[in-house]
Every structure is written in structure tokens, then in C-alpha cells.
Amino acid sequence: MRIAFRTDASIWIGTGHVMRCLTLADELRRQGHECVFVCREHEGHLGDLIGKKGFKLHLLSKTDSQQKPSMNEPHLAHAGWLGASWQKDGKETSDLLHNQRPDWLVVDHYALDARWEREVAHEVGQIMVIDDLADREHECTVLLDQNLGRQPGDYELLVPSYCSKLIGPQYALLRPEFSQIRPESLARRQSPKLERILISLGGVDRTNVTGQVLEALAKSELPSDVELDIVMGAAAPRLEDIRRQAAELRFPATVSVSVSDMAERMCKADLAIGAAGGTAWERCCLGLPSIILVLADNQRAGAGALAHSASALVIKETEIASDLINKIKNVQESGTLAVMAESASVQTAGKGALEVCHIIETSSRGNRDD
Secondary structure, eight states, rough: OOOEEEEETTTTSSHHHHHHHHHHHHHHHTTTTTEEEEOOOTTTOOHHHHHHTOOOEEEOOOOOOOOOOOOOOOOOTTTGGGSSSSSHHHHHHHHHHHHTTSSSSEETTEEEEEEEHHHGGGSSEEOOOOOOOOSSSOOOSSSOOTTTOOOOGGGTTOOOOEEEEESSSOOOOOOHHHHHHHHHHTTTTOOOOOOOOEEEOOOOOOTTTHHHHEEEEEESSOTTOOEEEEEEOOOOHHHHHHHHHHSSSSOOOEESSSSSSSHHHHHHOOOEEEEEEEEHHHHHHTOOEEEEOOOOOOGGHHHHHHHHTTTTEEEGGGHHHHHHHHHHHHSSTTTHHHHHHHHHTTTTTTTTHHHHHHHHHHHHHHHHHH
């Protein structure tokens, strides 16, 4: 099969949508399928990474023009992320796919909805949508929402009756190294001690949340021999500031950029401080206790569900200075890390990408049999 992906990364969007699509594309390729990407040329678009991973990339030119919706059509909350009107984007994508005729188109973009999907449907076999918001209609055969707390009924009126809804973190798109190292990671959490903290606030961290976290940790009562493993993206605008700040801390601290061994780092960590995005499921797979920060409105529900399940502690971006110190005290209490590790580990075993790949293959066979 040939599978096309329509997704974007940018300074504003972040890197998570492209990264989880790459995870699914890697698994599809391992199963013998061909994958191509269609992305718009935003600042921080990750085209180089897509190419380095061996996938063909079609870059759409960026434009600041946005066609205003009429009074009779919806305006999406994230429409500004597209860099063009949905009509223009749909036509450009259709033109690119016309000669390729992919069996599937995977759409992972908050700025696209059923109108765009109907525009491109005649150029593809079937459409799969990856979403987190349940805030707009979709025209698709399969819908994936990997968030804890989401219910199939949330999409009941937003997708066709024939759509297969894959809901929950058991479908989280994680790279295979997470499920592979899961037994080792869970084994070392039987008698946990807080000796190493992984700090990773996304691939961009445009507002320098990492710097605020380091400042709060410096004022905490953490022992000075606790190691800090700080991971940043290459596009992070305050990277050099973080390097200087880390060098002045009373803790031993390292700053690494665009790492390829995140599973190993999570396995070695006793606590993570991170965003409430896709990496939350990586941490859950490895039973890694977390303090998570809500950096966007679309992360709020998932973060709340993780807190409710005792898998993580949650703080708001506006309360880092005060609340992080209190949360650090919480995890230092006897038994807290063990409870969080156990609760996190049951959320996902890290086999979501393989499961989704199997569903795509099965749906394709069923479609050919009709």
C-alpha cells in the first residue's frame, strides 16, 4: 500500500503531530508499505528530519493569506495554524496526490476538518484522522484519539456512522523502543529513589518553560546530588540560555539536543518534568512518574485524566514558580513514586503503532473484498 500523511510542524504548532505520524509511518514501512508526507513550509517544519528518515516529502509553500469563512460555515479554533485557507490547502494537496493515488491518507492537523477531507477524498482510497480535540466534524474511515479520558461518544456526532473509532492511550503512537525497554524500566521502579530527573518540555519550548522549571528547582529542597537530564529541541529559541543556566545550577546537569535515545533516558530517570502532550504516553509506557505542565488548552483534559488516575501530578504554566516546589515535596514522600509508577504503567503497553498499522491493513483488505 501507499500511505500519504498530511501534517505540519512549526514554532507555533510544535513538533508532536509530525513526530507521531513519523512513528506510524516507520511501522507501516516495516510492514512493507510506502509512505509519503505533505507538509507546509512553516518555520520549524521538520522537513529535514522527514527526509533523513527516508520518506518522500512534498512541501507546500507558506502563505499568510487566510480566506475568511462565510457566515454559514464553521471557523476552526486552530485555523491560523494552516498558513493558507483550507480550500487552497485542499486543492494543493489534491493536485499532489492526483498521480500517486494513495490507498490511505492520514490527516493529523487541528486546522483541517470534514470540508477539507471531502475536498481530497476523490484522490485517495480511505482517510484516517488523528485528533485530540473532538471539536469539529471529520469525513473519515478511521479516527484515532489516544488521550486518556476520551470516550467514543465524544465523536458520535462528528464522524460518519461507519467510522472506526480508536480511543485511548492503548492506541498511542509510540516508537517500538518504548515497548522493548518497558520490562527493564518497570523492574527498576520496585524500590524507587529520586536520584535523576528528566526535563523535557517539547521540541520548541517557545516560551522558555524549561528556564522557569530550572529556576524553581534551584529554590527547592532537592538534594544537590540529584542529577538533571535536560532535553531540548534544535529549534528551541532559548537553547543557549538554558545551557548557561544549567551550568550555574547546584545540581549536576546536562543539556542534550534532539536526542535519539529518549526511551533509554526515560528508563534511567526516576521522575520526569514534561509537557502534557504525546510524550506523556511514552512516560506511562515506562512507568515513569511525572510532573506535567499544561502548556496549551488542548492538553488540559488529558492532563486532568492523568492526575485523576494518579499517574502524574499537574501544574499550570502560570504556577511553575510556586507549585513545582510543592510537587517536588510530594514526590519525595515515602511511597509516592511507587504509586505513580504503577498507575502510569497500566495506561499503555506501547503497542499502539503496531495495532493501528494492523487496523489499516485489515480495513484495506475489507474494502477490497466489498
